[in-house]
Amino acid sequence: MVHEAESKWKGYMGRILRVNLTDGSIKxxxxxxxxxxxxxGGRGFGSRILYDTLKNPGEVDPLGxxxxxxxxxGPLNGTMSPSSGRYTVTTKSPLTGxxxxxxxxxALGAEIKYAGYDVIIVEGRAxxxxxxxxxxxxxxxxxxxxxxxxxxxxxxxxxxxxxxxxTKVACIGPAGEKMVFCAAIANxxxxxxxxxxxxxxxxxxxxxxxxxxxxxxxxxxxxxxFLKKVEECYHKITEDKTYPDFAYYGxxxxxxxxxxxxxxxxxxxxxxxxxxxDNYSSHHYRExxxxxxxxxxxxxxHCSNYxxxxxxxxxxxxxxxxxxSVVALGSKVDIPDMEPVIYANYLCNDYGMDTISVGGxxxxxxxxxxxxxxxxxYEWGDAxxxxxxxxxxxxxxxxxxxxxxxxxxxxxxxGQGCHDFALQTxxxxxPAYDPRTGKGFGxxxxxxxxxxxxxxxxxxxxxxxxxxxxxxxxxxxxHTVDPYAWQGKADMVLxxxxxxxxxxxxxxxxxxxxxxxAILPQDMAELVKYATxxxxxxxxxxxxxxxxxxxxxxxxxxxxxTPDDDSLPKRFLEEPMPEGPAKGQIVELDKMLxxxxxxxxxxxxxxxxAEKLQELCIED
Amino acid sequence: xxSDLRKINAKECxxxxxxxxxxxxxxxxxxxxxRARIRVYRLEEWDEIETCRHCKKPKCVEACPTGALxxxxxxxxxxxxKCNLCGAxxxxxxxxGALRIFDNELLKCDLCGGEPExxxxxxxxxxxxxxxxxxxxxxxxxI
Numbered sequence: 001m002v003h004e005a006e007s008k009w010k011g012y013m014g015r016i017l018r019v020n021l022t023d024g025s026i027k028x029x030x031x032x033x034x035x036x037x038x039x040x041g042g043r044g045f046g047s048r049i050l051y052d053t054l055k056n057p058g059e060v061d062p063l064g065x066x067x068x069x070x071x072x073x074g075p076l077n078g079t080m081s082p083s084s085g086r087y088t089v090t091t092k093s094p095l096t097g098x099x100x101x102x103x104x105x106x107a108l109g110a111e112i113k114y115a116g117y118d119v120i121i122v123e124g125r126a127x128x129x130x131x132x133x134x135x136x137x138x139x140x141x142x143x144x145x146x147x148x149x150x151x152x153x154x155x156x157x158x159x160x161x162x163x164x165x166x167t168k169v170a171c172i173g174p175a176g177e178k179m180v181f182c183a184a185i186a187n188x189x190x191x192x193x194x195x196x197x198x199x200x201x202x203x204x205x206x207x208x209x210x211x212x213x214x215x216x217x218x219x220x221x222x223x224x225x226f227l228k229k230v231e232e233c234y235h236k237i238t239e240d241k242t243y244p245d246f247a248y249y250g251x252x253x254x255x256x257x258x259x260x261x262x263x264x265x266x267x268x269x270x271x272x273x274x275x276x277x278d279n280y281s282s283h284h285y286r287e288x289x290x291x292x293x294x295x296x297x298x299x300x301x302h303c304s305n306y307x308x309x310x311x312x313x314x315x316x317x318x319x320x321x322x323x324x325s326v327v328a329l330g331s332k333v334d335i336p337d338m339e340p341v342i343y344a345n346y347l348c349n350d351y352g353m354d355t356i357s358v359g360g361x362x363x364x365x366x367x368x369x370x371x372x373x374x375x376x377x378y379e380w381g382d383a384x385x386x387x388x389x390x391x392x393x394x395x396x397x398x399x400x401x402x403x404x405x406x407x408x409x410x411x412x413x414x415g416q417g418c419h420d421f422a423l424q425t426x427x428x429x430x431p432a433y434d435p436r437t438g439k440g441f442g443x444x445x446x447x448x449x450x451x452x453x454x455x456x457x458x459x460x461x462x463x464x465x466x467x468x469x470x471x472x473x474x475x476x477x478x479h480t481v482d483p484y485a486w487q488g489k490a491d492m493v494l495x496x497x498x499x500x501x502x503x504x505x506x507x508x509x510x511x512x513x514x515x516x517x518a519i520l521p522q523d524m525a526e527l528v529k530y531a532t533x534x535x536x537x538x539x540x541x542x543x544x545x546x547x548x549x550x551x552x553x554x555x556x557x558x559x560x561x562t563p564d565d566d567s568l569p570k571r572f573l574e575e576p577m578p579e580g581p582a583k584g585q586i587v588e589l590d591k592m593l594x595x596x597x598x599x600x601x602x603x604x605x606x607x608x609x610a611e612k613l614q615e616l617c618i619e620d
Numbered sequence: 621x622x623s624d625l626r627k628i629n630a631k632e633c634x635x636x637x638x639x640x641x642x643x644x645x646x647x648x649x650x651x652x653x654x655r656a657r658i659r660v661y662r663l664e665e666w667d668e669i670e671t672c673r674h675c676k677k678p679k680c681v682e683a684c685p686t687g688a689l690x691x692x693x694x695x696x697x698x699x700x701x702k703c704n705l706c707g708a709x710x711x712x713x714x715x716x717g718a719l720r721i722f723d724n725e726l727l728k729c730d731l732c733g734g735e736p737e738x739x740x741x742x743x744x745x746x747x748x749x750x751x752x753x754x755x756x757x758x759x760x761x762x763i
Contacts, residue, residue, distance in 0.1 A: 079651055080641040080741070107637070114652065165661060188662075215722075217650035227645065234743075291665055293744075295636040300743035302634035306665055317665070 010221035011075035011532035012036055017117045017139065019132055021205055022065055022124030026139045031118050037534055038617070040541070041074030044505035044548040045119055046090025046101055051551050053121075054092060057558045062094035063179060063204035065125040071112065071170070071210070072120075074507030075532045078113035078218045078297075079226070082233050082519075083509035085109060085297030092559070093196035094204075095181045095357075095406050096427040096451040099555040100196030103455070105296030105304075106188035109507060111168035114214025126206035131171075133163065135213045144208050149174050151350035152186040153318075159211050171209035172199045173352025175394045179203045180404040182357040182393060186349070190304070190319035191296065194354035196428065196450055197406075221533030229526050234300055236518035243301070245282070246515065250293065250303040251323035252282035257463070258327070261483070262580025263437030266331045267380055268363035269423055269571055272434045273580040274331045279338060289342060290320060301511055307342050314343035321345035321355065327432035328359025333366055333386045340383035344390050351394035360429030361403050361410065362389045364422055373416050374399075420570035425452035426561070435568065435587050436577045438462055440480075440489040442587035444496070447566045447596060449552035457496045458514045462489070486588040490595035498545035499524075505548060547616045549600075550608045554618070563606040566593060625674055625694060626731060626739055626747060633667040633746035635660055639738035643729075646737045654722050657729040658738050661717075669746065670717030671738075672696060672729040680719065683712035689728070698728040 008014070009031070018027040039048045049070050050057075060066045069091050076084040087109030093100025112120060115134050122132070131144050147155050152173045159169045168188060176183040176199035183199030184192040193199075220226050237243060245253050258264040259277040266274040278284065289309065295302030307320025321329065321342055329348070330341040348355045366385075369378040376399060378385050392400025402410055407429050411422035423430040428451030435442030444457030461480060468478030475495065477488025496514070499521060503510055506528050513519040522538035529536045536544075567573075572587045597604070601612030608618075640656035648655050658671035678696045681689045688702035689709055703726050710719045720727045729736075739747045 080638050080645070114654070215652070215654045217648070217652040217655070219650050220645075223645060223649060227642075238743075292631075293634050294662075295634040295743075297636065298638055298641060299636050300638070302636065302744065 007219070010219050011079075011528070012041070013113055013116050013118050013216065013218070015117050016119045016121060017134070018121045018123065019139065019141065020123045021126040021130065021141065021207060024141055026141075028137075036075070036532070038544060039548060039551075040502065040505035040528065040544050041118065042072050042077070042086070042505045042507040043088045043090070043101060043103065043501060044544065045072040045074075046070045046088050047099070047548055047551045047555070049119065049121065050090050050092070050099065051555050054555075057092060057099075057555055058560050060092055062092045062097065062201060065123075065205070067092050067201060067204070069122040069198070069201050069205065069207075070119060071122075073109045073112050073118055074505055075528050076506045076508055078110040079220070079531060080230055080298050081508060081527050081531070082230065082237055083296065083299040083301060083512045084507060085299055086504070086507045086509055087112065088504060088507070089185060089193045089198045091196070091198055091201045093198070093428075093450070094179070094200050095197040098426060098451065098559045098561055099552050100198065100450050102185070102193035102195045102198045103504060104185075104187055104191045104193040105299070105509060106168075106191030107297040108168045108170055108187035108191070108212065110297045111212045111214050113218055114216050115212050116214065116216045120210070122205060122207060125204065129177075129206050129208050131159070131207065131209035131211060133211045135163075136215055147208050149177065152352050153189060153350050155209060156186070156189045159209055163211050163213060166213055168212045169209055170212075171352075172202045172207075173350060173394075175351045175353045176200060176203040177208070178394075178396050178404070180353065180393060180396065181406040181409075182353045182361070182404065184352050184354050186352055190294075190349065192349070192352075192354070194356065195453060197354075199352050220531050222530045226527070226530035229523070229530055233512070233519055233523060233527070236523075237300060237512055237516065240516040240518050242515050246303055246511070247293065247301055249282035249286050250305050252285045252326070254323040255280050255326055256282050258323075258433060260581075261437050261463070262577065262582045263434040264331050265327050265432055265434045267334050268332055268367040268421060269434060270367070271578050271580070272437055272582060276331070276334075276336045279336060280326060280330060285320075285338060289338065291317075294319075296509070299509065301509070303511065309339050309342050312339065314339040316343050316346040318346050318349060324432045325355035325359070328356050329362070329386065329390075330359075332359055332363035332432075334380035335383050335386060336381055337383075340387060344387050347387065347390050347394070351390075353390075353394060356431050357406070357429040358390055358393055360423055361393065361407050362386055364407055364410065364418075365389065365399070365403065367421055368414055368418055371418075373414050373418055423452075423569050423571065425568060426565050428452040430569075434577070434582075435572050436585040437582040438483040439486045439587055439592070440483075440493050440496075442568060442572060442589060443489055443493045443592045443596060446568050446589055446593070447493070447497075449549065449556060455510065456500055457493045458500060458510055459489070459493050459496045460514050461492060461496070461517070484582070484585055486591045490592050491599055494596065494599050497549055498542050501545035501548040502541050505544070543616065547618060550612065550616055550618060553602070553606075553608055557607050561606065563597075563604070566606065625750065626736055627750045628669050628671070628673070629746050629748070630667055630669050631746075632744050633660060633669055634744045635662045635667045636743060638741050638743065639747060642737040642741045646732060655727065657727045659717055667746075668717075670715065672718045673715055674729075674731065679712040679714060680709035683708040688726075695731055696728075697730050698726060700725070
């Protein structure tokens with residue numbers, strides 16, 4: 001039976017599930033209307049709920065029972081809105097000690113909605129290893145000692161067998177159980193909430209998995225208008241010139257773009273020119289390793305791939321590496337061929353680890369070895385050493401035990417000036433793209449609210465060969481289309497950050513709008529409005545995006561963040577790119593940051609000013 | 621008069637499940653895969669598409685004790701009034717999952733009367749329409 005209060009909700013399910021693992025209590029609470037009207041859903045819900053839940057967030061131990069793990073969906077999850085298979089997990093990150101979240105595709109987000117919830121909040125800590133089984137209104141906490149130490153693949157298979165093939169599983173692997181700071185949460189086997197060590201928080205709660213089965217209806221405010229808008233968006237996406245390649249090759253096309261622009265991070269970012277780039281090309285990868293394309297829930301782009309290494313010592317089959325993983329485990333360590341990279345990616349998947357962080361740490365260790373700062377001997381391009389380190393980090397063996405605490409911890413311990421090339425920001429390992437070949441990217445990485453991350457801003461506008469006139473039209477400055485220019489980038493990055501917050505909160509995939517700019521804030525507003533009946537327009541929904549950015553900033557400031565943390569390693573700020581198309585480039589962060597703070601309405605102390613908070617109606 | 625049948629090519633399926641969503645919205649005005657008359661299950665290296673094939677010699681029609689299932693033009697259609705949910709059709713059907721009972725109703729594809737929403741919205745070419753010839757209809761009954 002649908003509760004009367006719930007049935008009033010359109011697009012949303014109207015309920016929050018709260019599970020306390022310490023005392024075993026399970027509560028179903030109404031979704032506050034104000035939350036939906038101000039924070040949209042997904043990431044916005046997670047950020048606001050974390051802000052309200054962690055009193056004195058600076059004093060909360062990320063791995064202690066006071067921290068919470070918030071699984072949140074958006075109003076578009078579960079619908080046929082394009083690429084609406086994302087969802088968010090929010091927590092205080094043990095990797096950064098700050099606000100943290102991770103976002104993943106697959107079909108689990110939709111299943112949370114079908115089970116009748118918008119948000120699942122996990123509190124406390126279980127005494128033994130357990131999982132939470134959700135079948136609509138029935139929720140139970142079940143001990144699961146037999147899955148201790150099991151990988152993602154075996155864990156998922158086992159739980160699907162227990163609860164039926166419609167079951168969606170989110171789980172951690174051995175890395176999460178061992179609270180490795182690279183640990184991810186996997187859902188549907190091959191999709192990963194990878195960043196900010198959310199898997200370590202799940203491990204700290206003794207929570208191995210969440211299994212979900214849902215049979216409830218999602219009601220729409222205006223089904224006819226919604227479907228019409230969805231079809232319009234489908235057309236916009238498929239008619240874009242980037243669509244055919246992206247749908248066929250997936251994110252490997254970004255590897256091609258990075259190689260062409262001299263930004264394919266090589267040997268821990270010593271250069272952006274990778275001499276084995278041909279072995280990594282989208283064409284080579286697709287023809288030699290890809291079994292087929294796969295999509296996330298309700299996605300027409302289907303950029304994922306199922307990869308197979310047929311024989312040899314790297315034999316494996318499973319979800320293939322994305323661009324980020326290819327760079328992290330491949331070019332950053334100077335690995336000549338793809339087979340070991342696919343294998344290392346497979347291992348990270350099964351152990352439940354973030355490939356960006358793992359690969360970043362390995363590349364850093366290789367450079368420390370090259371410079372003689374550590375006793376271990378690593379040779380660039382030695383795939384077996386790379387794979388060995390993946391295992392050592394997952395199981396915290398030898399040097400892997402220190403590495404499992406993150407790059408910043410390692411760098412602090414090694415010292416001797418190695419921070420200059422420790423590619424991390426706010427404690428989180430930086431992603432693939434070399435920001436010296438895109439200055440807006442550099443600013444975005446430096447200010448990202450969850451630490452060194454490209455998806456908070458993703459300012460592809462500077463990379464897509466728009467004309468200077470278009471730069472003026474969109475962001476009031478012709479330089480915004482020039483990847484090497486710093487001028488105008490603060491305003492451009494700010495727009496991208498606000499829009500990304502909107503997209504993350506409605507829970508669509510950014511590839512729909514940040515690869516093509518075919519779908520814009522007005523489109524997002526209409527999709528959410530027709531789904532929910534909440535009267536969004538392009539302007540008000542961007543304001544919500546800005547509100548979410550500022551809530552995250554307030555959390556970070558409360559956790560002790562200062563303007564010094566909005567930075568990049570010296571490699572990008574002072575070491576000019578040595579060769580290739582971007583030769584001589586550095587990131588002029590000091591020229592962009594003051595303007596960024598100014599347009600954000602933040603003081604020199606990095607705090608949002610009182611006027612800004614008032615304007616955004618953020619009450620303490 | 622519908623002259624096309626739906627062709628299912630599971631090898632082309634990418635597992636997006638948009639077919640399930642448009643199906644439930646079309647027939648029930650809500651989104652719920654459990655109400656969909658087509659289901660997609662992701663296996664490791666391919667997807668299984670479960671839905672009625674509208675066989676030329678349908679076992680379900682033979683098995684139905686109440687005459688609720690019958691062949692109309694090229695399609696096998698359900699008269700919900702006559703259905704007593706006995707499940708004989710489900711047991712007789714050679715395609716697992718093609719027929720299901722959910723929420724006290726037999727879920728049975730009716731090809732939306734000739735323009736199936738699942739085919740219209742399929743982004744990968746897994747679901748297409750083709751003109752019905754005797755040979756094609758026969759092929760359609762093979763797994």
